[in-house]
Amino acid sequence: MHSFSPRRRNLLAGLLAAGLSLATMSLTAHAAGSDTLNIGYQKYGTLVLLKAQGTLEKKLAPLGVKVRWAEFPGGPQLLEGLNVGSVDLGVTGETPPIFAQAAGADLVYVGYEPPAPTGEAILVNKDSAIKSVKDLKGKRVALNKGSNVHYLLVRALEKAGLKYEDITPVFLPPADGRAAFQQGSVDAWVIWDPFLAAAEKQLAARVLSDGKGLVNNTQFYLARRSYVNTNPKVLRIVLDELARVDSWGKTHIPEVTEQLASQIGLDKEVTGKAAARLGYGVKALDSKTIAEQQRIADTFTNLKLIPKTLNVKEVVWQAH
Numbered sequence: 001m002h003s004f005s006p007r008r009r010n011l012l013a014g015l016l017a018a019g020l021s022l023a024t025m026s027l028t029a030h031a032a033g034s035d036t037l038n039i040g041y042q043k044y045g046t047l048v049l050l051k052a053q054g055t056l057e058k059k060l061a062p063l064g065v066k067v068r069w070a071e072f073p074g075g076p077q078l079l080e081g082l083n084v085g086s087v088d089l090g091v092t093g094e095t096p097p098i099f100a101q102a103a104g105a106d107l108v109y110v111g112y113e114p115p116a117p118t119g120e121a122i123l124v125n126k127d128s129a130i131k132s133v134k135d136l137k138g139k140r141v142a143l144n145k146g147s148n149v150h151y152l153l154v155r156a157l158e159k160a161g162l163k164y165e166d167i168t169p170v171f172l173p174p175a176d177g178r179a180a181f182q183q184g185s186v187d188a189w190v191i192w193d194p195f196l197a198a199a200e201k202q203l204a205a206r207v208l209s210d211g212k213g214l215v216n217n218t219q220f221y222l223a224r225r226s227y228v229n230t231n232p233k234v235l236r237i238v239l240d241e242l243a244r245v246d247s248w249g250k251t252h253i254p255e256v257t258e259q260l261a262s263q264i265g266l267d268k269e270v271t272g273k274a275a276a277r278l279g280y281g282v283k284a285l286d287s288k289t290i291a292e293q294q295r296i297a298d299t300f301t302n303l304k305l306i307p308k309t310l311n312v313k314e315v316v317w318q319a320h
Helices: 006-016 046-053 055-063 075-084 095-102 148-159 174-183 195-203 225-230 232-249 253-264 268-276 287-302
Strands: 036-041 066-071 089-092 107-112 120-124 140-143 168-171 188-192 206-210 220-224
Touching: 036 046, 036 075, 046 055, 046 089, 046 232, 046 253, 055 066, 055 232, 075 089, 075 095, 075 107, 075 220, 095 107, 095 148, 095 287, 107 225, 107 232, 120 148, 120 195, 140 148, 140 174, 148 188, 148 287, 174 188, 174 195, 188 195, 195 268, 220 225, 220 232, 225 232, 232 253, 253 268
Parallel strands: 036 066, 036 089, 140 168, 140 188
Antiparallel strands: 089 220, 107 220, 120 188, 120 206
């Protein structure tokens, strides 16, 4: 068990500041016991498909393990759930695990999906005078603090010759970010699918820059180290089921669209756009992927957004 300094506690509290509290999500710290696998998911991706298909429950039943699903508004909130023990396994973008590792969370990377750089973007309203990322200087930009889009914003500003300090970040979870964007109280919004697809379709929002050429937008599966160490067989079954769903999904986009739409409450036009941009094909982390995560960690250390230098390799699960 890690001991947390006040500074680290404050950092984790900051990751939750823009989102829902764990209390409002009715989560209790591992109340279901060790015979339950608690999975944290977001409104998107392969875990949503796995939940819809119900096959994981059948695979784990012979082991006496039940599955409990909990939805989160973003990666930082999900990883706080993992840190306090109410989530055993979940999926996030690149940046949340960097912040969580910096705060001393008991996590390990257990797999990743292929890059999906067009699945996140910086948006402006259709009639905005902002024509390029360079025009964001002095502007208010909404984003979920510590999420994958945080790194996209940093990289896009860097490419445009701007510094992070040149904009005013407004930290909001997706629902509040959309409201602020729609009302015009922020100048731009950095967001991921399916919220990105919904804004494009429903608000005619304009993409100022997506992740292509800037970031990978890789989705990572993360687990509590203590859970993985005591339940490696359960983890392998989960990864096998995710691989099966991925293999099916990349050649069945219409069916993926149907299942996502029914699970996340968005119309098929929106979910179809998002489904086509997903990365399909869960794998164990390789040296290239670890090196990219290390670059992200070093970027946030240099910006003084995390308090210390990290070694990402230390929190990558090694299957035995």
